[in-house]
Amino acid sequence: MRAFDYLRAQTEGEALAAAGQDGAAFIAGGTDLMPLWKAGVAAPGLLIDIGRLPLAEVTARDGGLVFGATARLADIADHPEVRRRHPAIAQAIEASASGQVRNMATLGGALLQRTRCVYFRSGITPCEKLEPGSGCAAVAGENRLHAIFGGGPSCVATHASDLAVALVALDAQVRLRSLAGERVLPLTALYLPAGESPARETVLVPGEMIVAVEVPDAGGRSLYLKIRDRASFEFAVVSVAVALEVADGRVQSVRLAAGGVGTMPWRLRASEAALTGAEAGEAVFRAAAGLAADGAQPLAHNGFKIELLKRTVLRALVQAGDQT
Amino acid sequence: MTDPSREPRALTLRVNGVDHSLAAEPCATLLDVLRDGLGLTGTKKGCDMGACGACTVLVDDRRINACLTLAAMQEGREIVTIEGLADGEDLHPMQQAFIAHDALQCGYCTPGQILSAVGLLAEGRAVDLAQVAEQMSGNLCRCGAHPNILAAIAEVAGLRA
Numbered sequence A: 001m002r003a004f005d006y007l008r009a010q011t012e013g014e015a016l017a018a019a020g021q022d023g024a025a026f027i028a029g030g031t032d033l034m035p036l037w038k039a040g041v042a043a044p045g046l047l048i049d050i051g052r053l054p055l056a057e058v059t060a061r062d063g064g065l066v067f068g069a070t071a072r073l074a075d076i077a078d079h080p081e082v083r084r085r086h087p088a089i090a091q092a093i094e095a096s097a098s099g100q101v102r103n104m105a106t107l108g109g110a111l112l113q114r115t116r117c118v119y120f121r122s123g124i125t126p127c128e129k130l131e132p133g134s135g136c137a138a139v140a141g142e143n144r145l146h147a148i149f150g151g152g153p154s155c156v157a158t159h160a161s162d163l164a165v166a167l168v169a170l171d172a173q174v175r176l177r178s179l180a181g182e183r184v185l186p187l188t189a190l191y192l193p194a195g196e197s198p199a200r201e202t203v204l205v206p207g208e209m210i211v212a213v214e215v216p217d218a219g220g221r222s223l224y225l226k227i228r229d230r231a232s233f234e235f236a237v238v239s240v241a242v243a244l245e246v247a248d249g250r251v252q253s254v255r256l257a258a259g260g261v262g263t264m265p266w267r268l269r270a271s272e273a274a275l276t277g278a279e280a281g282e283a284v285f286r287a288a289a290g291l292a293a294d295g296a297q298p299l300a301h302n303g304f305k306i307e308l309l310k311r312t313v314l315r316a317l318v319q320a321g322d323q324t
Numbered sequence B: 001m002t003d004p005s006r007e008p009r010a011l012t013l014r015v016n017g018v019d020h021s022l023a024a025e026p027c028a029t030l031l032d033v034l035r036d037g038l039g040l041t042g043t044k045k046g047c048d049m050g051a052c053g054a055c056t057v058l059v060d061d062r063r064i065n066a067c068l069t070l071a072a073m074q075e076g077r078e079i080v081t082i083e084g085l086a087d088g089e090d091l092h093p094m095q096q097a098f099i100a101h102d103a104l105q106c107g108y109c110t111p112g113q114i115l116s117a118v119g120l121l122a123e124g125r126a127v128d129l130a131q132v133a134e135q136m137s138g139n140l141c142r143c144g145a146h147p148n149i150l151a152a153i154a155e156v157a158g159l160r161a
Helices: A012-018 A033-038 A073-078 A080-085 A087-094 A099-104 A107-112 A118-122 A162-169 A269-275 A282-289 A304-323 B030-037 B093-100 B110-122 B129-135 B146-157
Strands: A005-008 A024-027 A046-049 A058-061 A064-068 A173-178 A181-186 A209-216 A221-228 A236-247 A250-259 B009-015 B018-024 B056-059 B062-065 B078-080
Touching: A012 A046, A012 A173, A012 A209, A058 A080, A064 A080, A073 A080, A073 A087, A073 A099, A073 A107, A080 A087, A087 A162, A087 A221, A087 A236, A099 B062, A099 B110, A107 A162, A107 A209, A162 A221, A162 A236, A162 A250, A221 A304, A236 A304, A250 A269, A250 A304, A269 A282, A282 A304, B009 B030, B018 B030, B056 B110, B062 B110, B093 B110, B093 B146, B110 B146, B129 B146
Parallel strands: A005 A046, A024 A046, B009 B078
Antiparallel strands: A058 A064, A064 A209, A173 A181, A173 A209, A221 A236, A236 A250, B009 B018, B056 B062, B056 B078
């Protein structure tokens, strides 16, 4: 464990200015960074504590919800307007981690948490995220929990966040700020494909931070369904977030995203296309779910995720259909 | 060569209603400062990775893992450890219930279990037994006392076990 310096930022400007230094990292909850630091996987030189900045609010406006980047996961899940407008967000959080971790972890940290790939977390190379050019141990190793979408010979690690999957399904936008200014991106555009440089996971540049996530209101009903190896305090093997709007027996709009299967939260566009405008019912849901794994590239131990994903999509659609 | 970031810095932590001024390295966790700096060894170090819950304490009435936060991050907060739960010689109702239900064997996880239970009640999450079990998943008991732990919490929460 490399010693680091600590700065409690009093203002956002102070935090952003300090973040330009080599080796600087933000800390707010600490629930992901601290274990990575103890394992020697993360070795920051300076931790900038942004936990006291006024970025923790959950705000319900006409037209959408706004979450500050340091909003605690428990506070987001408990907010009555989150539960009313987008149950999938509350369900994704309540299916995440433990009560203690949900009280500590923040929205921004949840989006930026590192993969649960055991090779990466062990801190031992080969691992392209740890040491670019070293290769990937999981491709030919133990890969039951690895990605069937978005991976390649350099990396097959999944993105671990439940909340990010729900937010991607709900077309959330992420607001980034640096001393150079502000930009707003679709959450899907925050993440980079594993591709050639798995060590670079997001479009964030040094000195830039997530300040907020905005979720537009939508009709219909959303839910989050998570399948895991044990009933609680476990990451997803496969998860699905669905936002479904049905009118006059037909699917007006549907958005589907999956977790546990991709190198980033994965939108299921083929299934969405098959559902939009179609009659809402089990036959159509089943056909659409059958397309959920199109393009999947299974590894030696995770081929079961193809069937599991299809069944999880089907169950999520049936449950959402029953609620609309 | 000394690393300037290793130099201990002045820090004031409010623990069990008392302000403690001490010196700690910037990278010291709350858990290490409670145990090694303040001698409050009731808070246990199990995995030191946020997985076992043995280090659970309350911060501003909410339960957290003391191993996952820096002591410096908790300045100015109200921290409660197992040492601060009883009122003099009178045990907290959750402590009494753990004894009454034999909710421990070796006892190593017990301070964290009790703080987590007190926290989940304070957070208003003890709506039924299934929820209590779900909410206690961040506290592991390798002796397997979970059924008795749930019974103890159910009694204090007024739930039917």
